[in-house]
Amino acid sequence: MERTSFPWVRELVRHKPIISPSLLAADFANLEREIRLAEEGGARVLHVDVMDGHFVPNISIGVPVVASIRKITRLPLDVHLMISDPDRYAEAFVKAGADSLLFHIEAVPEPAALIEKIRALGAAPGLVLNPGTPAGAVLPYARQIDILLTMSVQPGFGGQKFKPEVLEKVRAFKKAVRPDTLLSIDGGIGKWTIEEAARAGVDMFVAGTSVFDAVNYAQRINLLRSLALKPQREPEESK
Numbered sequence: 001m002e003r004t005s006f007p008w009v010r011e012l013v014r015h016k017p018i019i020s021p022s023l024l025a026a027d028f029a030n031l032e033r034e035i036r037l038a039e040e041g042g043a044r045v046l047h048v049d050v051m052d053g054h055f056v057p058n059i060s061i062g063v064p065v066v067a068s069i070r071k072i073t074r075l076p077l078d079v080h081l082m083i084s085d086p087d088r089y090a091e092a093f094v095k096a097g098a099d100s101l102l103f104h105i106e107a108v109p110e111p112a113a114l115i116e117k118i119r120a121l122g123a124a125p126g127l128v129l130n131p132g133t134p135a136g137a138v139l140p141y142a143r144q145i146d147i148l149l150t151m152s153v154q155p156g157f158g159g160q161k162f163k164p165e166v167l168e169k170v171r172a173f174k175k176a177v178r179p180d181t182l183l184s185i186d187g188g189i190g191k192w193t194i195e196e197a198a199r200a201g202v203d204m205f206v207a208g209t210s211v212f213d214a215v216n217y218a219q220r221i222n223l224l225r226s227l228a229l230k231p232q233r234e235p236e237e238s239k
């Protein structure tokens, strides 16, 4: 398939660079308010982290919470599955309202069938790779997916330090994916790291603590987006 079939993905591609607030850093006791503030602050998508305490040493959001979030926002839900058996839960997450399902190559080393299953279920399929996993592990599938997410921290927890060495993989992905595939990055993205990631070719920036620790989410989202736009305004510096 040479062009994404998902209008919401095309919409995000049109508005690159995209800041994707990660709800892991939101106040879970006030999720509706947090989501509304992110939405009013200019977010065009929400990042939802699903952890099973097995693939990663932490437990977070599951199917019922995705279903509840779906009822209170129309924003696309970009669902990051940090779970050992994404195939088993794919249908439940799509039925709950996930717009994409991103799963890890470390969990599913032969991902072709699951990519197609997710697409058939009606969600945009994406692959994720950990900092220590080489680009070559996902490159054979680069043209089959709508989102390619490079982890810039070891998955499991928010608030970790950005690993700039992963940007080398992003540069390789830029040449390999379709023009309408979103190159995303997750972990340690904030005002000190986002420019460097943008320069490497990242389109969509997952930001947890840097958005939800801010006093004003709108200001922070705007600041991050304008920093991510800088390399486009100063093309000579990216050489």
Ligand code: DX5
Binding pocket: 022, 023, 024, 025, 047, 049, 080, 153, 154, 155, 156, 157, 158, 159, 160, 186, 187, 188, 189, 206, 207, 208, 209, 210
């Ligand atoms: C980490 C999650 C991230 C997390 C990022 O395993 O996948 O989405 O929320 O948090 P920050 O932006 O704080 O590094």
Ligand code: ZN
Binding pocket: 022, 047, 048, 049, 080, 186, 206
């Ligand atoms: Zn994530």
